[in-house]
Amino acid sequence: MNRESLSGVRMVRAEEHVPSREREERRRLALEWGLESAWSITDRTIPLFNRNGVAGKFSSSQTFLGVPFQQDMRELDGQDVVFVGAPLDAGTTYRPGSRFGPNGIRSVTSLAMGYNFELGVDLYESLRMVDAGDVSIIPANLEKSFDQIDKAVAYLHEREVFPVVFGGDHSIGYPDIRGLAPFVDGNVGIIHFDRHPDMGELTLDERMHGTPFFHATNIPNAPPSNLVQIGIGGWNMNRTGVRNVRERGATSITVGDIDRWGLERIAEKALEIAWKNAKAVFLSFDIDVLDPAFAPGTGTPEPGGLLPREAFRLLELVAREGLAGMEVVEVAPPYDVADTTSMLGARVVMDVLGVLVKNRKLGQFVADAEPVTESTEPGVAG
Secondary structure, three states: OOHHHOHHHHHHHHHOOOOOHHHHHHHHHHHHHHOEOOOOOOOOOOEOEOOOOOOOOOOOOOOHHHOOEOOOHHHOOOOOEEEEEEOOOOOOOOOOOHHHHHHHHHHOOOOOOOEEOOOOEEHHHHOOEEEEEEEOOOOOOHHHHHHHHHHHHHHHHHOOOEEEEEEOOHHHHHHHHHHHHHHOOOEEEEEEEOOOOOOOOOEOOEOOOOOHHHHHOOOOOOOHHHEEEEEEOOOOOOHHHHHHHHHHOOEEEEHHHHHHHOHHHHHHHHHHHHHOOEEEEEEEEEHHHEOOOOOOOEOOOOOOOEOHHHHHHHHHHHHOOOOOEEEEEOEOHHHOOOOHHHHHHHHHHHHHHHHHHHOOOOOOOOOOOOOOOEOOOOOOEO
């Protein structure tokens, strides 16, 4: 046997004669439709928004609520809502897996009707929605991934489309707010649902999922005085982050506070803090704020969290004043049971959109029901 008789040697030579026209065209369209990456990305063949083809796979049939897939991002204009995934879990310190969160959240809505009986809102009738797929993440580089997410979110705000970002771990909260802040003529308030304050400066020498709000509140128009955190507590707590909450003057609200004061008064206080001298409010929802009995599929579960019903009521109360955008993070399908955590993540998004529609803060509220009037007969509505 000599070298030339090896199949591997022959096939290496044969590769030179395999055409690449279609592959190159798909690569060109991925860049054309998905836009140029952030300045820090050296490989300029990577698009900002991941598109079909060699740069990555995304099935247009698996979109959130089955809405149209926005293939060409240059044509994003005039829609009410855009869904986008940020599948980054390089900032996770315990259990990775939230990079699969965007697909997990999307997949559980394949049979969703988009109609909520209690709100009287049909999202399909009230909102023009598209799914932009995922941002092209650089898995081994947090800072380059942050640049990608920042630029992508800024692009959505520039076109005045309400962004719903699916994480990913909570490190994406920093670039999400960094992408929003330049488009707000004034301060940005942040309402943050979580069991952890995420206010450390660095974790393991990096800006990871325990640090986003330290860095977000370094942004000049996102001051810590407008940051309110709901659901904080438990044993998995970084004391340095707690110290930063205290020194910066952010506000932490525990589950015990909610039990003592009630959902309505807590929501009222959260709105007061977030909106004080602010022009816009961003909602960050970490799924681990829910007790892991209901949301086991997450990277850092902490027993004693909110019940889903409590969380939904709080979201209804804080979202009705309007939002500039939202994120749902830390859904990690590898640890989930029967997709319950993914379903809760999807429900958070649908509830917030429904509340915004009902309170005429987004889209067009369609109400065909006849108003109920009092009847002279007891127990009868006229």
